[in-house]
Amino acid sequence: MRGYLERAQQQGVEIVLPTDVVAATAFAADAEHDVVPADQIPADRLGLDIGPDSGAAFAAKLAGAATVFWNGPMGVFELEPYSHGTRAVAQALVDADAFSVVGGGDSAAAVRTLGFDEAGFGHISTGGGASLEYLEGRTLPGLTVLD
Ligand SMILES: Nc1ncnc2c1ncn2[C@@H]1O[C@H](COP(=O)(O)OP(=O)(O)O)[C@@H](O)[C@H]1O
Numbered sequence: 001m002r003g004y005l006e007r008a009q010q011q012g013v014e015i016v017l018p019t020d021v022v023a024a025t026a027f028a029a030d031a032e033h034d035v036v037p038a039d040q041i042p043a044d045r046l047g048l049d050i051g052p053d054s055g056a057a058f059a060a061k062l063a064g065a066a067t068v069f070w071n072g073p074m075g076v077f078e079l080e081p082y083s084h085g086t087r088a089v090a091q092a093l094v095d096a097d098a099f100s101v102v103g104g105g106d107s108a109a110a111v112r113t114l115g116f117d118e119a120g121f122g123h124i125s126t127g128g129g130a131s132l133e134y135l136e137g138r139t140l141p142g143l144t145v146l147d
């Protein structure tokens with residue numbers, strides 16, 4: 001992780017990390033959960049979503065973007081208490097002028113499960129890792145066959 005952050009800094013790429021996290025006592029919707037600073041998750045808790053400050057910060061960054069590629073929900077969106085971070089990012093994409101691509105089976109499911117109109121996004125693909133490899137310029141066997 002630190003290696004990635006160093007490489008990004010060297011190349012002038014900004015990485016925005018969460019500053020707060022929803023920390024729960026168990027992987028369950030009815031578990032006790034609180035928002036804590038990202039670097040202070042108690043040892044007996046699980047971080048299951050980004051917190052509201054992070055959601056707002058991510059949304060603010062997305063508001064000014066021209067193109068957004070979204071791969072991966074912000075938390076365990078399937079459980080309501082931990083769906084708010086993912087909802088904040090999805091709403092930011094809908095509100096932004098950016099061309100947005102949602103890539104990933106779970107990200108695509110999140111957009112639908114949370115009730116967003118798919119028309120609010122530029123493109124939704126079930127391919128997550130595959131989409132990223134395609135953007136890297138790698139050859140995808142399935143596409144090669146179609147050529
Ligand atoms: N903090 C977390 N702890 C456990 N599971 C998580 C956490 N955050 C997200 N998840 C789960 O990971 C899955 C998303 O996987 P991911 O590979 O990131 O998405 P995609 O398929 O869109 O690429 C979802 O089922 C989500 O509930």
Ligand SMILES: O=C(OP(=O)(O)O)[C@H](O)COP(=O)(O)O
Nearest residue numbers: 103104105106126127128129130
């Ligand atoms: O994007 C996905 O996963 P990934 O983000 O782990 O690559 C999809 O769930 C991949 O599903 P598939 O490999 O059946 O096309």
